[in-house]
Amino acid sequence: xxxxxxxxxxxxxxKVKFNSEKGIVDRASAGTExxxxxxxxxxxxxxxxxxxxxxxxxLTMGPPKAEEALREAIARGADKAVLISxxxxxxxxxxxxxHVISSGIKRLGNFHLIIAGEKTVDGDTGQVGAQVSxxxxxxxxxxxSRIEEVSESVIRSVSEIWGGEYxxxxxxxxxITVTKDINTPRLPSFKQKMASRKAEIIxxxxxxxxxxxxxDEVGIKGSPTWVSKIEVPEVIKREGKIYRDDIDAGLETxxxxxxxxxx
Numbered sequence: 001x002x003x004x005x006x007x008x009x010x011x012x013x014x015k016v017k018f019n020s021e022k023g024i025v026d027r028a029s030a031g032t033e034x035x036x037x038x039x040x041x042x043x044x045x046x047x048x049x050x051x052x053x054x055x056x057x058x059l060t061m062g063p064p065k066a067e068e069a070l071r072e073a074i075a076r077g078a079d080k081a082v083l084i085s086x087x088x089x090x091x092x093x094x095x096x097x098x099h100v101i102s103s104g105i106k107r108l109g110n111f112h113l114i115i116a117g118e119k120t121v122d123g124d125t126g127q128v129g130a131q132v133s134x135x136x137x138x139x140x141x142x143x144x145s146r147i148e149e150v151s152e153s154v155i156r157s158v159s160e161i162w163g164g165e166y167x168x169x170x171x172x173x174x175x176i177t178v179t180k181d182i183n184t185p186r187l188p189s190f191k192q193k194m195a196s197r198k199a200e201i202i203x204x205x206x207x208x209x210x211x212x213x214x215x216d217e218v219g220i221k222g223s224p225t226w227v228s229k230i231e232v233p234e235v236i237k238r239e240g241k242i243y244r245d246d247i248d249a250g251l252e253t254x255x256x257x258x259x260x261x262x263x
Contacts, residue, residue: 001054001152003045004105005078006128007038009062009069013121021216033128034069037117039076039185040178045115046077047183048150055079057108061089061100067201075188075196082108086206088215093122098131103212104204105136112152114175118143129177140175141168145182 003246009032026215034042045056058073060066061084070081084104094098105111114133119126126142146158157176159166170176188196206215216222243250 002111003054004057004111004114005042005045007060008035009066010035010122034036035120041115041117043183043185071196074199075192084204088206091220093129093225096218102132103134103209107162114174116177118177133175142177144176144178
């Protein structure tokens with residue numbers, strides 16, 4: 001069984017700064033890490049590997065620096081890692097990104113299951129998983145919080161949506177996106193970290209994948225959506241009034257507000 005885990009290198013959102021004048025995220029202002037939800041996806045793959053046996057392949061699209069995230073994935077237990085990187089892919093929105101990632105998976109071939117985090121903390125769209133499955137023409141299940149059973153031909157899992165639990169069965173090959181509730185990601189050992197430094201990273205460029213798309217279908221040209229500006233809202237402080245000596249005045253104020261807001 002081969003499991004492909006989609007990961008993304010993102011800024012440390014607790015430390016990253018925003019450029020209010022330009023309306024963009026200053027990615028150079030903080031370090032990077034694997035998207036937290038993708039760590040849950042990787043852990044889910046590793047658990048399946050331990051139970052029934054599988055080859056776990058971590059795959060990402062990004063700049064050359066994203067190799068760091070792949071080496072961490074190997075340190076945590078992934079067997080192989082694939083970096084899709086090229087200047088042609090710069091500026092891709094979720095649609096173009098999904099096109100490139102699905103093409104990379106086609107190039108690898110022979111997969112049974114794709115696992116992704118439900119969303120990324122820097123984009124928060126939750127679209128890439130579903131779009132990748134669409135490009136690959138395979139079924140998918142989203143918001144998986146528990147895997148009940150899995151084999152090379154089928155997976156049964158529980159999705160949590162709007163406060164309800166749904167038991168779903170899907171024939172493989174297929175794709176699932178997982179929530180943070182599915183597990184607690186393991187930490188790599190020092191020995192695994194050292195070994196990951198020497199691990200081979202498979203690299204795919206535009207030239208390797210151009211049979212699956214044209215240059216107009218990826219990057220900025222292939223992106224029908226884009227972020228024009230990011231605004232950081234001001235923190236709204238709640239205001240309160242205390243009536244100690246004149247309770248009637250306090251009640252009148254409350255009634256006035258209720259009438260004004262039409263509650």
